[in-house]
Amino acid sequence: MARMKFLCDADRCIECNACVTACKNENEVPWGINRRRVVTINDGKPGERSISMACMHCTDAPCAAVCPVDCFYVTVDKVVLHSKDLCIGCGYCFYACPFGAPQYPKVGNFGSRGKMDKCTFCAGGPEADLSPAEFQKYGSNRLAEGKLPLCAEMCSTKSLLAGDGDIIAKIYKERVVKRGYGSGAWGWKTAYKETVAI
Amino acid sequence: MRLSRSILSFFAVLGVVLGLGLSSPAMAQQNAPINPTASSVREDQLLNALKPGSAAEIGGRISIPDGKAATLIRPAGREWREFHQGTMHLVGAVAILGMLAVLVGFYLKRGKIMISGGPAGSTITRFGAFDRFIHWTTAGCFIVLALSGLNITFGKVLLMPIIGEVGFAAMAQLGKYAHNYLAFPFMIGLALMFLVWVKDNIPGMIDLQWFAMGGGLIGKGHPKAKRFNGGQKMVFWSVILGGAALSVSGWYLLFPYTAGGVLNLQFWNVVHGIVGVVLIGAMLAHAYIGSIGMEGAFDAMGSGEVDLNWAREHHSLWVEDEMKKGVVPARLQAAE
Numbered sequence: 001m002a003r004m005k006f007l008c009d010a011d012r013c014i015e016c017n018a019c020v021t022a023c024k025n026e027n028e029v030p031w032g033i034n035r036r037r038v039v040t041i042n043d044g045k046p047g048e049r050s051i052s053m054a055c056m057h058c059t060d061a062p063c064a065a066v067c068p069v070d071c072f073y074v075t076v077d078k079v080v081l082h083s084k085d086l087c088i089g090c091g092y093c094f095y096a097c098p099f100g101a102p103q104y105p106k107v108g109n110f111g112s113r114g115k116m117d118k119c120t121f122c123a124g125g126p127e128a129d130l131s132p133a134e135f136q137k138y139g140s141n142r143l144a145e146g147k148l149p150l151c152a153e154m155c156s157t158k159s160l161l162a163g164d165g166d167i168i169a170k171i172y173k174e175r176v177v178k179r180g181y182g183s184g185a186w187g188w189k190t191a192y193k194e195t196v197a198i
Numbered sequence: 199m200r201l202s203r204s205i206l207s208f209f210a211v212l213g214v215v216l217g218l219g220l221s222s223p224a225m226a227q228q229n230a231p232i233n234p235t236a237s238s239v240r241e242d243q244l245l246n247a248l249k250p251g252s253a254a255e256i257g258g259r260i261s262i263p264d265g266k267a268a269t270l271i272r273p274a275g276r277e278w279r280e281f282h283q284g285t286m287h288l289v290g291a292v293a294i295l296g297m298l299a300v301l302v303g304f305y306l307k308r309g310k311i312m313i314s315g316g317p318a319g320s321t322i323t324r325f326g327a328f329d330r331f332i333h334w335t336t337a338g339c340f341i342v343l344a345l346s347g348l349n350i351t352f353g354k355v356l357l358m359p360i361i362g363e364v365g366f367a368a369m370a371q372l373g374k375y376a377h378n379y380l381a382f383p384f385m386i387g388l389a390l391m392f393l394v395w396v397k398d399n400i401p402g403m404i405d406l407q408w409f410a411m412g413g414g415l416i417g418k419g420h421p422k423a424k425r426f427n428g429g430q431k432m433v434f435w436s437v438i439l440g441g442a443a444l445s446v447s448g449w450y451l452l453f454p455y456t457a458g459g460v461l462n463l464q465f466w467n468v469v470h471g472i473v474g475v476v477l478i479g480a481m482l483a484h485a486y487i488g489s490i491g492m493e494g495a496f497d498a499m500g501s502g503e504v505d506l507n508w509a510r511e512h513h514s515l516w517v518e519d520e521m522k523k524g525v526v527p528a529r530l531q532a533a534e
């Protein structure tokens with residue numbers, strides 16, 4: 001079985017934000033929520049780098065551990081998903097997540113902000129695969145169609161990689177060896193407790 | 199001879215040092231590939247530079263309107279999770295089960311504390327309607343807040359296996375609303391409680407004597423006390439200070455955007471959770487002694503009228519004061 005991960009090669013990312021837009025459109029993400037975002041570090045300085053970040057689908061995910069109604073589940077591909085039917089919108093996953101992935105459709109206090117929403121690795125939710133109910137709540141289920149997340153698939157510089165962790169780590173390692181530098185597999189240490197040696 | 203040897207060896211060493219020094223940059227230049235981004239930020243550097251507190255997040259600039267999304271990595275989420283699933287559960291279980299164990303032990307050893315002289319048959323007013331209204335508003339809210347709060351902490355372990363995930367989620371949602379809305383009458387009740395009772399709860403020497411005598415709970419005899427004895431003053435101040443801590447921390451949890459970031463929310467959650475369970479433990483003891491633990495105590499908050507002998511035993515100085523004010527105890531109608 002694959003162990004799905006994201007890896008953003010910051011030395012390639014040009015901060016075009018196409019992944020952000022692709023995700024919003026593919027999944028009909030509610031207004032005000034960005035499941036994916038691009039953060040620029042040291043903006044305007046010589047060493048600036050941009051990193052595209054979304055839910056990392058952590059190993060032993062903190063969000064799942066703290067959820068008071070235990071509404072998270074992990075798919076066979078190790079994608080971390082949740083049930084919006086069970087979610088009570090309490091905000092605990094939002095406190096625990098190291099990547100700021102969980103978001104809520106409404107402003108106000110937790111409990112009246114609606115169901116938590118986050119990146120699904122384009123893998124839908126607990127409803128039947130590719131059903132209208134699934135699309136309406138979670139967006140598209142590209143994994144069920146045999147495709148990878150759209151953000152990574154359409155990344156023009158192939159900076160954002162999505163897929164089996166071992167394979168994308170290998171691609172990244174080869175790049176680093178070939179060009180001789182790399183700013184790191186951003187988020188990996190925090191999400192997977194391991195990183196790609198550079 | 200000796201001198202020339204040492205001069206020779208000196209030059210030999212110098213030669214080696216110079217040779218190495220000259221050759222190493224050349225070697226490095228041959229092997230190192232061109233790095234056009236030598237000054238680029240690296241994740242491991244930033245992670246290592248993280249300090250608890252202000253610099254506990256890696257962030258940058260973002261071009262979407264949601265400025266909060268500019269935080270890239272916040273490893274502290276992992277620590278908060280450890281706290282919430284570990285320490286919080288432990289402190290909660292110890293505070294509540296520990297207190298229940300103490301109370302059961304106390305009951306088995308000491309039994310219900312009876313009025314030593316038996317009921318007098320006449321009563322004196324202890325709490326008027328307004329006092330009792332405030333007490334039960336605050337206490338009622340507290341009980342619901344405590345249960346709905348504990349449901350967040352322990353519900354999925356204790357209740358979900360019994361009622362199933364769908365039923366539990368529906369209940370937890372209700373609990374969440376209850377916790378959100380009852381927070382407000384609780385805070386109002388707390389403020390009123392403070393205003394109405396603070397004048398009788400200023401700690402004094404008499405309280406030290408009360409504690410020295412074990413409050414009449416552990417030792418023998420009845421220490422002197424005014425309107426509230428030492429133990430009750432402790433209850434009062436735990437409720438006021440604990441309630442204030444719960445109100446402040448709960449306020450930030452209720453209105454997350456006033457807290458200034460997720461790290462602060464994690465902090466307030468820790469304060470809220472720990473103060474909450476400790477106060478629940480304390481209130482278990484209070485509720486015990488105010489009901490099944492002591493004959494005649496509940497009447498003070500029930501009808502508001504307490505038996506004169508009960509009052510003399512537990513609040514001797516208060517009774518004297520009331521009598522001086524000209525309060526006349528009411529005779530109970532003879533039982534038929």
Ligand code: HEM
Nearest residue numbers: 336337340341430433434437481485488489495496498499
């Ligand atoms: C069902 C549970 C409860 C029972 C049976 C109960 C009963 C009582 C009684 C009988 C008194 C009067 C004691 C006296 O004669 O001076 C009292 C006082 C008081 N109660 Fe409660 N109570 C309960 C819950 C609570 C809760 C949850 C709070 C806090 C929010 C609270 C706060 C107080 C305070 C501050 C006083 C005055 C200080 C003292 O007497 O200790 N009570 N309660």
Ligand code: HEM
Nearest residue numbers: 090343344347348350351381444445448449451452471474
């Ligand atoms: C002043 C009023 C209060 C406010 C504004 C308040 C607010 C909150 C909020 C927003 C939460 C977050 C959890 C959730 O989303 O349901 C919470 C949790 C909690 N509250 Fe309160 N609360 C208040 C009073 C209390 C009181 C009086 C108690 C206990 C006696 C209490 C015990 C708890 C507990 C145990 C949790 C769960 C903590 C955890 O597991 O992390 N709260 N409260």
Ligand code: SF4
Nearest residue numbers: 055056057058063097
């Ligand atoms: S990135 Fe956040 S939301 Fe995604 S699995 Fe990790 S903790 Fe959960």
Ligand code: SF4
Nearest residue numbers: 067087088090091093
């Ligand atoms: S917001 Fe929803 S998913 Fe997140 S912890 Fe609360 S109930 Fe679970």
